[in-house]
Amino acid sequence: MDVLFWILIFFSTFAIMEFMAWFTHKYIMHGFLWVLHKDHHHKDHGSWWERNDAFFIFYAIVSILCFIGWDRYGFWAGLPIGLGIFAYGLAYFFVHDIFIHQRFKMFRNANNWYARGIRRAHKIHHKHLGKDKGECYGMLVPPLKYFKK
Numbered sequence: 001m002d003v004l005f006w007i008l009i010f011f012s013t014f015a016i017m018e019f020m021a022w023f024t025h026k027y028i029m030h031g032f033l034w035v036l037h038k039d040h041h042h043k044d045h046g047s048w049w050e051r052n053d054a055f056f057i058f059y060a061i062v063s064i065l066c067f068i069g070w071d072r073y074g075f076w077a078g079l080p081i082g083l084g085i086f087a088y089g090l091a092y093f094f095v096h097d098i099f100i101h102q103r104f105k106m107f108r109n110a111n112n113w114y115a116r117g118i119r120r121a122h123k124i125h126h127k128h129l130g131k132d133k134g135e136c137y138g139m140l141v142p143p144l145k146y147f148k149k
Contacts, residue, residue, distance in 0.1 A: 006080040013084025014091075021092065029055065059089055096122075 029037035029052075038044075040052035063085040070078030099107045099115070100122050107115075 002076070006077075009077055009080035010084045010087070013081050014088050017085060017088035021088075024055065056089065056093075059085060063089065 036051045036054050039050050043050070063082045066075075066078040066082030066085065068078070069075035070082065095118060099110065100119060102108065
């Protein structure tokens with residue numbers, strides 16, 4: 001029975017992370033921490049590392065703290081929550097950093113309905129280089145309007 005709860009918590013956490021990506025992007029990245037996110041929209045340096053990558057570190061720390069809570073303090077839900085956050089972060093990294101922004105040159109020729117929709121939604125978001133007016137959405141499931149032919 002515990003395994004079923006862990007699986008439910010894992011998938012719930014993964015789904016909640018899509019909401020957290022939208023919320024963080026709209027109200028934090030395009031809000032009071034724009035100073036960290038702006039180099040993602042308008043690169044002002046020659047480094048591969050972006051200040052925007054600090055957000056990845058934050059969520060990695062939250063995931064690690066969940067693992068520690070499970071291992072050291074008996075917080076039984078810490079493992080599936082930590083794994084859910086990690087799995088979302090991995091999916092986000094593949095979709096956003098590798099597929100869309102080509103930080104590693106992979107999946108360049110992907111041209112299915114999902115690939116076109118994700119690229120279209122992200123292109124619309126990056127149309128605005130400033131803090132305001134950029135449409136924000138979760139990364140893995142942007143609004144359906146972007147998946148039209």
